Amino acid sequence: MPVIAWERPFCGEGSTCFRIGTDGEGNAYIAVAGQEDTYLTDTREALTTLIRDIKAGKADHLL
Template sequence: MNDITWEDAFCGEGNSCFRLGTDSQGNAYIAIVGQEDRPLTDSREALRALILGIKEGRADHLL
């Protein structure tokens, strides 16, 4: 796997902790804390769109 630079963990209420990471090839990663060896991956642009969508409230119905 590529050399991933992970951000500090983000934890919501309970056990919902995850980490965001990027690599030098322009990929973005999301992983559950402790499972960084099995991340979801996509482009940085896709990760940016996901985060902006969440901030805009497009995922509020999932909460």
């Protein structure tokens, strides 16, 4: 299992809180806060794009 540095949880209104993390190799991770052992991983660029799209309202139903 990689060593992941998790950021503070991000919580949307009335939804589950998520955490974003990175490892020493530049990979990015996203998980439900409190369940960091079950995560989705992709490149940092891919997850950054996902988060930007969500914040722009393109996929707000995901939060």
